[in-house]
Amino acid sequence: MLTVLILGGTTEGYELAQKLAAFPDLRTISSLAGRTSAPRLPAGESRIGGFGGIDGLTAYLQENLVQAVIDATHPFARRMGWNASAACAAAQVPLLRLERPAWRPGPGDVWQQVQSWELAAQALRTALRVLMSIGRQELAAFTALTEPFFLIRAVDPPDPMPPFAKAQILLARGPFNLEDERRLLIDNRIDAIVCKNSGGTATDAKLAAARELGVRVIMLDRPPRPQCRTVADTKAALDWLYDLGLISQGP
Numbered sequence: 001m002l003t004v005l006i007l008g009g010t011t012e013g014y015e016l017a018q019k020l021a022a023f024p025d026l027r028t029i030s031s032l033a034g035r036t037s038a039p040r041l042p043a044g045e046s047r048i049g050g051f052g053g054i055d056g057l058t059a060y061l062q063e064n065l066v067q068a069v070i071d072a073t074h075p076f077a078r079r080m081g082w083n084a085s086a087a088c089a090a091a092q093v094p095l096l097r098l099e100r101p102a103w104r105p106g107p108g109d110v111w112q113q114v115q116s117w118e119l120a121a122q123a124l125r126t127a128l129r130v131l132m133s134i135g136r137q138e139l140a141a142f143t144a145l146t147e148p149f150f151l152i153r154a155v156d157p158p159d160p161m162p163p164f165a166k167a168q169i170l171l172a173r174g175p176f177n178l179e180d181e182r183r184l185l186i187d188n189r190i191d192a193i194v195c196k197n198s199g200g201t202a203t204d205a206k207l208a209a210a211r212e213l214g215v216r217v218i219m220l221d222r223p224p225r226p227q228c229r230t231v232a233d234t235k236a237a238l239d240w241l242y243d244l245g246l247i248s249q250g251p
């Protein structure tokens, strides 16, 4: 049986696993890092937890006779793409990157694109009321700022709560719509938003609301990735598998 490995943990990874489940002659294994305690399991087979670096992944590809790898990890997953690139080269397995396109500033946007949280914190020196839309793991770089009030939106509460001078937690899970995002910015008198350039449509309404209201956006750029053939959607990933001869019919 032909075997495809999806490095997942993203909407795109789930979507691709679902589509590949329609090919009965294909063994599709989705790999999840295991960061959440009860992850939603993708269609097909899944495995959870790290491989043990490049060597571990190389061995896994060889032992499981994997014929193709699709790296569908999140744009801000810093390590896995590099491991996949090195392991696929070592095991001589073709690799495709499936990545949603980054957001780009358009007319009316007031964006400051930064490459680190430290630079994002520097950009906030004149801000008064900030919406933090970066999750709960990477807040520490902002705690030295004592002037702005931080409205921290996250799915789960930070534990422990970083020592902010003025902050409030807002528990919420996307997707978010434009009307609610506009209301949130107005009601909280937000003058700056900090976020990651995740791309996609689930959380982009805040950017449209910011544009309308002239709110400044401090946008963290994506981390560097290895050179790799990249597609933006699952349909193109299916085309690639078809071209490799791993699925028998065109999508």
Ligand SMILES: NC(=O)c1ccc[n+]([C@@H]2O[C@H](COP(=O)([O-])OP(=O)(O)OC[C@H]3O[C@@H](n4cnc5c(N)ncnc54)[C@H](OP(=O)(O)O)[C@@H]3O)[C@@H](O)[C@H]2O)c1
Residues within 6 Å of the ligand: 007, 008, 009, 010, 031, 032, 033, 035, 048, 049, 050, 051, 052, 053, 054, 056, 057, 072, 073, 074, 076, 077, 078, 079, 080, 081, 083
């Ligand atoms: N970072 C984010 O903002 C973000 C957001 C949404 C979802 N995610 C998902 O959460 C996962 C972990 O994110 P991260 O930022 O910690 O990634 P990372 O920095 O790229 O990965 C760190 C280590 O976690 C393991 N790992 C990562 N993704 C894996 C996968 N799909 N299957 C098996 N092991 C994996 C690998 O361990 P070994 O070296 O031991 O193999 C890797 O070296 C990713 O799969 C990503 O798609 C991340």
